[in-house]
Amino acid sequence: MATKNKTTETEVSVNDFIASFVDSEQKKTDSFKLMELMQEWSGYDAKLWGPTIIGFGTHHYKYASGHEGDMPLIAFSPRKAAFSLYVYSDNEGSKSLLGELGKFKMGKACIYVNKLSDINLSTLEKLCKGTIAYLQKHPESAC
Structure with a gap:
């Protein structure tokens, strides 16, 4: 039996979510x-996925x-x-950029940063654009 994904796009306002969920002014x-x-x-508008993820665009994957x-x-x-x-x-491409990103911790497929000033935003841009290009070419990838 196929399992249903728990994290799906919602209709909740991203602005309202940030205003109500984020408690630090710096984090807001x-x-x-x-x-x-x-x-x-x-090139995509922000959408709330599940209760706490702000996502951009949609990627359909199939393993x-x-x-x-x-x-x-x-x-x-x-x-x-x-x-x-x-x-x-x-x-x-992504692995080579991590050395230029700044102060972060790495999970399996997730980068953790305390605040934006800890990282190089031009490197983050390259990571984002590279990931979008990679996912669009690899429908079997989910991370």
Whole structure:
């Protein structure tokens, strides 16, 4: 039986979400700046995915196993501890950019940053655009 993805696009206002969910003024400022930049870099409006992920564009993926679903091309979440940036694809282009990004921690497919001033925004732009290009060419990829 196919499983339903838990994180799907919603109709909730991204501006309302940031205003009500984010408790730090600096994180609110950074959230609105990230939203503006990711909209510009992706060419897509911000949409809320699930309860806390702000995504841009849509990527439909399908694995060899038959599992398939939709996810944003790039996204972020203004979590309490740090921003979760969903802008990384596991390829040589993305890997080579990490050394130029600045101060961050890496999860499996997620980059964690405390604040935007900790990272190089032009490198983040390259990561975002590279990930969008990679996902558009690789429908089997979900991260």
